[in-house]
Amino acid sequence: MPSDLAKKKAAKKKEAAKARQRPKKSEEVNGDGEQPEIQENGADSNGVGSLTKELDEFELRKTEARAVTGVLASHPNSTDVHISSLSLTFHGQELLADTSLELNSGRRYGLIGLNGTGNCLARTSVCLKAKSKQLVMLRFFALVGKSMLLSAIGHREIPIPEHIDIYHLTREMAPSDKTALQCVMEVDEQRIMLEKEAERLAHEDSECEKLMELYERLEELDADKAEMRASRILHGLGFSATMQQKKLKDFSGGWRMRVALARALFIKPFMLLLDEPTNHLDLDACVWLEEELKSFKRILVLISHSQDFLNGVCTNIIHLHQRKLKYYTGNYDQYVKTRAELEENQMKRFNWEQDQIAHMKNYIARFGHGSAKLARQAQSKEKTLQKMVASGLTERVVNDKTLSFYFPPCGKIPPPVIMVQNVSFKYSDNTPHIYKNLEFGIDLDTRVALVGPNGAGKSTLLKLLMGELLPTDGMIRKHSHVKIGRYHQHLTEQLELDLSPLEYMMKCFPEIKEKEEMRKIIGRYGLTGKQQVSPIRNLSDGQKCRVCFAWLAWQNPHMLFLDEPTNHLDIETIDALAEAINEFEGGMMLVSHDFRLIQQVAQEIWVCENQTITKWKSGILGYKEHLKSKIEKQ
Structure with a gap:
């Protein structure tokens, strides 16, 4: 007779064969x-x-x-x-x-x-x-x-x-x-x-x-x-x-x-x-x-x-x-509030139980072998303690792992750091202008989010400021000592996949001689233990992004140009990134579809549209309401 294990394996193979023939109802x-x-x-x-x-x-x-x-x-x-x-x-x-x-x-x-x-x-x-x-x-x-x-x-x-x-x-x-x-x-x-x-x-x-x-x-x-x-x-x-x-x-x-x-x-x-x-x-x-x-x-x-x-x-x-699915009514903000209240009550219950247990154990240890009356009381408390344990004790709240990013101090550069003078740009003679006659300056106090419809030129502007693209007309002047660190969604493609994060960072920054020192640096960006020494190709997309952030930060830039930095990052990592940006002493320009990140880090909103850039007078949530009203009209 075949064993239960053999039967299960046979049934699994049969189901897999059916799956090959079954028309897919999902993609x-x-x-x-x-x-x-x-x-x-x-x-x-x-x-x-x-x-x-x-x-x-x-x-x-x-x-x-x-x-x-x-x-x-x-x-x-x-x-x-x-x-x-x-x-x-x-x-x-x-x-x-x-x-x-x-x-x-x-x-x-x-x-x-x-x-x-x-x-x-x-x-x-x-x-x-x-x-x-x-x-x-x-x-x-x-x-x-x-x-x-x-x-x-x-x-x-x-x-x-x-x-x-x-x-x-x-x-x-x-x-x-x-x-x-x-x-x-x-x-x-x-x-x-x-x-x-x-x-x-x-x-x-x-x-x-x-x-x-x-x-x-x-x-x-x-x-x-x-x-x-x-x-x-x-x-x-x-x-x-x-x-x-x-x-x-x-x-x-x-x-x-x-x-x-x-x-x-x-x-x-x-x-x-x-x-x-x-x-x-x-x-x-x-x-x-x-x-x-x-x-x-x-x-x-x-x-x-x-x-x-x-x-x-x-x-x-x-x-x-x-390994459990826990359910909360309401949206994300309501979940955060409800979970905090539940965990606070759980910790109160946990602490009360632990105090009771410590008190009973102390009483049992002191009077368990004393007079008959005290010994009976100690035995009673021991039974109470056993019942508490048997019925299940409240677990200590286990908090999610917290992560902290870090951008090192970059030093001061007198303004203007970058000057844009009468700049126009188009990709070829046969295509329309992306921008016409741009005039603005940015320095180490700049904290700007670029918004606007797809194709309006947000990423193009960052490439112009980096020098990756040259203006069709006009001039972009940069301070001779300025260092710009640009993060974009294709940056992970530039990583050397056969190297580990530790090897890659040691290669990029040879001035850091000690592996332990580099391990600490990489650890700040959420890569720990075996992740630091595994080939980059074996890391998840989110982990590759963290390698890129470590590489970007240790170039010690004066300006951060961040183009869609939140792709493949979880909510907790995005919050850690926002905190690091706010503590950074240099300038920042951000392109993102994450309204909350923009709200956390941007002091100005610039709208890229109709071949120009205009400053939005209210915050990012005001801009969101503007987009909603446009949708309703359409």
Whole structure:
């Protein structure tokens, strides 16, 4: 007779085989966003053959490495999902243990918890030969913790009823000859599924309300209304009418991610799973998306590093902490307040219990062998103590690990540090001007956030000030001793991946001779222990960003130019970055889609728009209200 273990393995293999054939109801991607440029004709932008098969095989390996157990506690026909006794392991690492998943229709959940809650595992490298005989390394890895939970839900490894359709968005649309508008409107598979479900429910009198909702969704997907809805969504995410007719293969990965997001919003699944949906968006698109999602009527679960976005969208917060899912009513700010109150009460209870235990133990030790009367009292206290322990003692509050960044003192430089005189710029003679006749100065007191629509020239301005681009007209004068440190979202690509963070930093800063001294420096940016000596290619995206911040800081710049520094950072790390910026004695210019970071560090708001720069008179929240009013008018 086969053992229970053998039976389980056989059942798992059988389920994996079914998964290969099962039509996907969710879309997946590697966690670091390094999705290969897959073309419809089987070739990508690097000349590599179609990677669809390799992606599917990797996804299968990732799924097979994951073990999920749980019991459906809600009614099979319910629109709410309650899973009890939920456990999730990945390569034997326990991420969730005997917890519950509760997702109710009409609620919008923010899933939070420290990045790397379960560490970063299962990195796989795939080598493929291009036609040019070059080797292209495609790194895929699974982020565990929050992202792993979303992935398990999206792949239906958790027993979610079949009538609840799921859309898990993490992959940008593959390059193709289809236009952005066509890709959003391609919902035939979704329509067929909804029609089948409507046909099933038509025979059940008790499901009238659910049937009406399905008919409403089918009406939204109707061809007569589809184009107008798809166009409105794309416009909200920054696509002009011309861009909507542009072929997908002509867009960058970030813009194709926006198309995938538009498709998810167009389909309106019953359960929508979003992992960092604002990473590729500018402030305008973030505000539009926030307004769009706050009216989502079904089940939304999102992971985001933006507290402001979580506040605007979420009705509930799920906190992944110590392998349990803890639930809070309200948005992120309400969660912070409620959690602080609960932890304060917990610590009061813990301290009271510990005082009682210490008092009883002391009494037992002193009088346990005394007179008969005192001995009986000591025995009574011992029994009371045993009952307290047996019934379960209150645990000490375990605080999340805190992180602190640091930018070393840079010294003083007399103003003006950088002077911009009558500067105009355009990329070529055939393109319109990005800027015309700019006039301003910046110094070590400058704390500016650059805002404005995508393509208005925010990153271009930083490149002009750095000297990476030259003005078409005019002049930019810089102090002869000024050092500028620029952080941008592609900085991690410049790291030497075969070196460890320690080796890389020792190489970049040879004046620091002692390894222990460098270890302390790197440790300030949240990289500790084995992370410091592992190859950089084995680090998560968030950890690579921390290497970049360490490298940036120890150049000892006078000015910080930060272009989207919050991508791949968790909320706690962003707060640590904000604190370090505020303590920095030099100047700063910031481009970010994170309203809260801007509010924390910027003293001025400059709007880049219509070929010029204008100073916004009120704060960043006033600018957000301005964007909201623009959306309402449109």
